[in-house]
Amino acid sequence: MAKVFAIANQKGGVGKTTTCINLAASLVATKRRVLLIDLDPQGNATTGSGIDKQTLEHSIYDVLVGECNLVEAMQFSEHGGYQLLPANRDLTAAEVGLLEMKMKESRLRYALAPIRENYDYILIDCPPALSMLTVNALVAADGVIIPMQCEYYALEGLSDLVNSIQRIGKLLNPTLKIEGLLRTMYDPRISLTSDVSAQLKEHFPDTLYQTVIPRNVRLAEAPSFGMPALVYDKQSRGAIAYLALAGELVRRQRANAHTANV
Ligand code: ADP
Numbered sequence: 001m002a003k004v005f006a007i008a009n010q011k012g013g014v015g016k017t018t019t020c021i022n023l024a025a026s027l028v029a030t031k032r033r034v035l036l037i038d039l040d041p042q043g044n045a046t047t048g049s050g051i052d053k054q055t056l057e058h059s060i061y062d063v064l065v066g067e068c069n070l071v072e073a074m075q076f077s078e079h080g081g082y083q084l085l086p087a088n089r090d091l092t093a094a095e096v097g098l099l100e101m102k103m104k105e106s107r108l109r110y111a112l113a114p115i116r117e118n119y120d121y122i123l124i125d126c127p128p129a130l131s132m133l134t135v136n137a138l139v140a141a142d143g144v145i146i147p148m149q150c151e152y153y154a155l156e157g158l159s160d161l162v163n164s165i166q167r168i169g170k171l172l173n174p175t176l177k178i179e180g181l182l183r184t185m186y187d188p189r190i191s192l193t194s195d196v197s198a199q200l201k202e203h204f205p206d207t208l209y210q211t212v213i214p215r216n217v218r219l220a221e222a223p224s225f226g227m228p229a230l231v232y233d234k235q236s237r238g239a240i241a242y243l244a245l246a247g248e249l250v251r252r253q254r255a256n257a258h259t260a261n262v
């Protein structure tokens with residue numbers, strides 16, 4: 001049964017999409033079956049997976065409003081090795097359309113139910129807002145992965161985000177947990193980065209991933225070729241960091257499963 005993780009942060013430009021694409025490809029490299037869901041109308045995860053968002057026959061929008069089933073909308077990312085539910089600007093309309101629908105917060109959860117057993121991991125790339133789309137992701141997910149940059153306002157924004165996730169969880173998905181905090185675009189030469197990083201370790205010792213994602217130009221270049229860094233330049237520091245993250249994520253989950261069984 002797949003673990004479903006929403007990759008969320010209400011801030012834009014913190015590395016959500018980069019994390020989705022590269023974590024998905026890294027999990028595939030460790031022989032996991034992965035589905036990536038693009039839930040952002042900007043469709044960056046779609047383009048970055050090598051799929052043309054302008055010419056989609058079906059997208060996640062059709063799935064959410066019940067116009068087609070999930071399998072019909074799925075596409076295979078050749079370079080990433082994972083399945084993708086693509087998105088484009090049509091999804092903006094879903095924000096409004098969903099408000100009029102029954103079970104509007106659970107549309108994605110119900111759409112995923114029949115295919116969950118076909119995957120090991122389902123990753124959801126969220127838009128940079130706590131919108132109805134993000135609520136759908138949080139209701140469908142087992143856990144939330146929060147990518148963040150170690151900058152001055154990061155901690156403040158983080159406590160707002162964690163509070164909102166907990167509130168939504170309590171109302172609509174009581175088993176939802178914060179799966180992990182991920183430091184992205186990390187540059188240890190900046191002293192503020194180390195300060196914020198130290199505070200994160202202090203406040204979130206169990207949720208903070210040990211793996212940090214460095215600032216690496218290969219990670220920024222790869223999406224324009226529709227590739228994860230692992231294929232674009234497998235020796236790059238960015239590609240190696242995301243492989244390490246996949247390893248840490250899998251180990252953490254095994255450890256959790258073990259504690260749950262004893
Ligand atoms: P979000 O999805 O949160 O808006 P993105 O993943 O799109 O953020 O990242 C924002 C920008 O920063 C993109 O241009 C991306 O290529 C770049 N980027 C993301 N992570 C890194 C990194 N570790 N090193 C260098 N550039 C990065």
Ligand code: MG
Nearest residue numbers: 016017040044
């Ligand atoms: Mg994004």
